[in-house]
Amino acid sequence: MAGFHLRPAQPDDAPALIDLMHQSREAVMPGFPCLHSAEADQAFFAHMIQSQDVTVGLSEDSQLAGFMALEPGWINQLYLHPDFFRQGLGARLMAKAKAAHDQLELWAFQHNAPARRFYQSQGFRLAELTDGSGNEEGLPDLRLIWQRTT
Numbered sequence: 661m662a663g664f665h666l667r668p669a670q671p672d673d674a675p676a677l678i679d680l681m682h683q684s685r686e687a688v689m690p691g692f693p694c695l696h697s698a699e700a701d702q703a704f705f706a707h708m709i710q711s712q713d714v715t716v717g718l719s720e721d722s723q724l725a726g727f728m729a730l731e732p733g734w735i736n737q738l739y740l741h742p743d744f745f746r747q748g749l750g751a752r753l754m755a756k757a758k759a760a761h762d763q764l765e766l767w768a769f770q771h772n773a774p775a776r777r778f779y780q781s782q783g784f785r786l787a788e789l790t791d792g793s794g795n796e797e798g799l800p801d802l803r804l805i806w807q808r809t810t
Contacts, residue, residue: 664725664749666756669714674705676724677716680741684726687742688774693797712736715756717749728753735766738775745774754782762808770800779804 669677678701685692696704708714708729717726717740726740726749735757740750757764768775770789784804792800 663720664747664752665718665720665722666715666752667718669709669716669727671706671709673716673724673727674702674709677709677714677727677739678702678705680724680727681737681739683742684739687745688772689769693799695796708737713760715753717744717753719744725749726753728757730757730760733761733763733765735764738766750778751782758782758806758808764806766804767795767801768804769797770802776802779806782806 678698682694713730714737715728715730716724717728719725723743724741725744725747727737728735729737738750738753764784765787766779766784768779770776784806786802787805788803790801790803792798795801
C-alpha cells in the first residue's frame, strides 16, 4: 500500500486537477463526453477550490494522485489518477470526509462500476437511481448515502 500526503488544494493546482479528472474519467468511462471548454473548466475549478473543502492527495514522490471536493454533507468530486487506483488513497480521502461529517451523499454515474464498488465498500447505500435527465451529461446516475452508525 503506497503512502500519501494530503493537503488543501491551492489555486494554482486547478490545471493539474482538471487534467487528473479527465484522465480518471477516461480510464473508467472511455468516451466520456467533454462538455466544457478549457476556460470553463478552469473557472469552475478555481471557484471550487475557493468555495469548497478541496483536499489533494500526493504520492510519496509528490505526484498528484487524486483529490476530493466536499461541501457540508456532500462529496462533490472524488477523482484518482489511474496510476494510483486501488492503492488506498480513495480510502484515505474518504476517511477524512467521514471524520468531519455524520452523513455524506454523492452522485455517481451508473456505468462507473469501479466507483460503485468503492463506495459500497465504504458503506454507502443506494438512495436514488435516475435516467440522467437531471445531469448535464445526460447519463444515468445514482445518489448514494453514508451515515455514521453510533
